[in-house]
Amino acid sequence: MANLHVRSNSLPSKSHPIVNDVEDHLCRLRSSEGTSTSSASVTANLAILKDLHEGSLGLVDLCGFTRDILNLTKGSVQDLQSSIRRNRGETATADDINAYMTSRKKINKMVNKFIKNFKTFDKNPTAFSNEDSDLKAIVTMLKETEAFDVSVLKSVLILVSGERGSSKKRSWSLLSKFSRTSRVHSEVEQERCAEYLCSFDLQKSGKDLQIVLKQLKASEMGIQELEEELEAFFRSLVKTRVSLLNALNH
Template identity: 35%
Template sequence: MAVNETKTKSSLHLRSNSFPSTSHPLISQFEDNLQRLKSSEGTSSLSSSLICHRLNEMQDLHDCIDRLLQLPIEQQALIQECNEKWVDELLENSLRILDICCTAKDCLLLSKESIHELQSVIRRRGNETGLVIEGVKYLALRKNVKKQIRKALANLKAMKNEFMASSTKKDNNSSPMLGFLKETEAVTLSSLEKLLEFTSDPKGHSKHRRWSAISKLMNPKRAVCDSQESDTNEFEKVDTTLQSLISHKSSSTENFQNDMENLEMCIQDLEIGVEHISRKLIRNRVSLLNIFNH
């Protein structure tokens, strides 16, 4: 869309209140990606496939943001409309979200390394004592990981509350691009929240379980689908089977090996998704720095 970059500020104000009928294709693409992510936020259960899908959708959304930030008209609108407070807020929030991504990556890496230790012990047939020792170490690590994630979730939820408070004070004449960035921050936090909950609370939060039960009563046809989704937490399967092996309630390691392999693949997929999101967050932060430093 060809737009004269020297449009007056009043013209930009008009654009901020309603998009023109011939808006840039990237805006439609952004809104489509955003709507798909929002439509999946109400899902009552968490599964690795759902979270990986959301992370992939997030990559597409951040790609749209990156391309929009390269448009001269959007750069000019941000420069003219964003005051110093908004600029500081955007840059600070990008760092805080990156910190949450780093916590998620660290916890996934620790879990993967511990899984490798367990697999190594099981390969040495007959080493029951070694399995118990490594199993206890793994469960202790899981406890520490959950503690780190609870702290990250507390920070994340504090950010979400801040976003809700700031959105009620938003200036109706602010740049549409600022709105896009705020929407992206919000859905990124929501996606990371689901990832952290899935990793730290295998049995699911009570709110998810209550909603799932209500959903099944209201719509019995969903019961089978919801049941299948709630049974796909790879972390829970390994935790439960390992506890049975340690307490000698089970002596078979065959199923446990399968569960560990599934968890390893799950962690790998989640690591890739979070790493890609982190890179896109960094790229968009650099774009914002370049825009505001001109």
């Protein structure tokens, strides 16, 4: 994992402002309780709420998986750093580098499998009757928020997995929109350390390994920043879910 430096605010860290809008609609919705008591209407509303709850649970799962991947990635970087330092920065064995590259491939495989099997959220709400305008507004806002949050989390996964190509470029672009600074490195810099290790001559001087150590340290710091952002996002996600569930149940 190469230079992966993402400054703060790359992930939403506060309770989503959409919650206030949702609660306003819920107040109006509760005030009109009893006006639509047909079996078909109640059944449809229950199905809609079930879909929303499943969506929020899916987001929690995705966020948890992303945290695990970041932890694995940081671990592989730290292991290689430790191995080089144990040898006083003078040499690195083929086993050390192979273990690092194998870990990257394993992480990439895990990410690809998870994303492939992850259920995509349907942003198009179910058909509503005219009397359900507030419920429709709630569902529409929540589904749009879920879809956007999923895009951000998938961008993090694509970046740390080492995937190349257009997906990575789109991921950098999306995360850059959340950063208040321009210190988001390009995908070329992201892969520099891995490519350097692949072509590295193990018999070269310690000076070359110092370059690797510097790049690995930058990667570790970048991953740490992403972990902190993701932890804040996860807490916000859980808090928002609890708030919405409480609002719906009262």
